[in-house]
Amino acid sequence: MDLKIPLVSKETDFQHVDIYEYIFPNERGSLASYKKSLSNDGSYESLHPEIYRPNKVLFLDGVQYYGDAAYHEALVHPALIAHEHPKRVAIIGGGEGATLREVLKHKSVDEVVMIDIDGELVEMCREYLPEWNDCSDIDASDAESCFDDSRATIRYADAFKYFIDAEWDQQFDVIICDALDPEHAVAIVGDLYTGNNFADSLYNALSDNGVVSYTSE
Numbered sequence: 001m002d003l004k005i006p007l008v009s010k011e012t013d014f015q016h017v018d019i020y021e022y023i024f025p026n027e028r029g030s031l032a033s034y035k036k037s038l039s040n041d042g043s044y045e046s047l048h049p050e051i052y053r054p055n056k057v058l059f060l061d062g063v064q065y066y067g068d069a070a071y072h073e074a075l076v077h078p079a080l081i082a083h084e085h086p087k088r089v090a091i092i093g094g095g096e097g098a099t100l101r102e103v104l105k106h107k108s109v110d111e112v113v114m115i116d117i118d119g120e121l122v123e124m125c126r127e128y129l130p131e132w133n134d135c136s137d138i139d140a141s142d143a144e145s146c147f148d149d150s151r152a153t154i155r156y157a158d159a160f161k162y163f164i165d166a167e168w169d170q171q172f173d174v175i176i177c178d179a180l181d182p183e184h185a186v187a188i189v190g191d192l193y194t195g196n197n198f199a200d201s202l203y204n205a206l207s208d209n210g211v212v213s214y215t216s217e
Contacts, residue, residue, distance in 0.1 A: 001025075002023045005022070006019075006020055012120040014118045015061045017059070018058070019058055022054055022056070024124070034053070034054060049208045058129065060121075071183075072099050075101055075102070076099060079213035083209065086109060086174045086211075087111070088207070089109055089111070090173075091113070091114040092159040093115075093174070094121045097122070097129070099114075100133065101146045104149055104152065105140060106140065108206060109151060111151055112153070113153045113155060113172075113183040117159070118155065133147055134146070163204075168205055171210065173206075175210070175214075176186075177212070
């Protein structure tokens with residue numbers, strides 16, 4: 001990397017979190033362009049510094065995660081479009097807020113429940129990765145941060161226990177699993193990918209014609 005600036009490094013109760021700003025060699029926002037954007041010399045770069053800001057990357061226990069819109073769009077939108085009129089949505093994981101952001105773009109959605117076990121991670125992403133959970137340009141949203149949208153409920157809980165133990169009086173139209181890579185986070189998400197109990201609990205939590213988008217990073 002041409003530029004690698006540590007923003008935060010912290011051990012939570014569940015994992016080690018690192019967030020960096022970075023610039024790769026020869027990418028559009030090169031280090032030279034970034035420096036020029038800070039120069040206040042009247043150049044195109046200095047007049048449009050937002051274009052040349054460094055990107056950000058999240059590491060969880062050393063595993064790298066990007067806030068790529070394409071990944072979160074592919075995870076969210078096909079599932080919500082497949083349902084005729086999705087009103088209630090659950091997100092398993094998604095602590096960075098990018099999946100929540102994509103769900104809140106849908107005006108039909110009345111409630112989103114995001115279940116993430118690591119509340120410290122969510123707060124770090126709110127502070128250091130606000131671009132990933134920014135709802136300020138979403139017409140359907142009423143908040144700057146997606147975490148503060150009136151339709152969003154953030155629960156800090158083990159999603160496996162949450163769904164296994166729950167008794168549903170109001171089910172979800174769409175359930176999206178945005179959990180960690182099971183090969184690298186077995187202690188946190190292993191139960192989400194093994195056996196049938198969890199899959200059965202998701203079925204019980206779904207409304208008629210409900211949709212599950214189930215994948216990993």
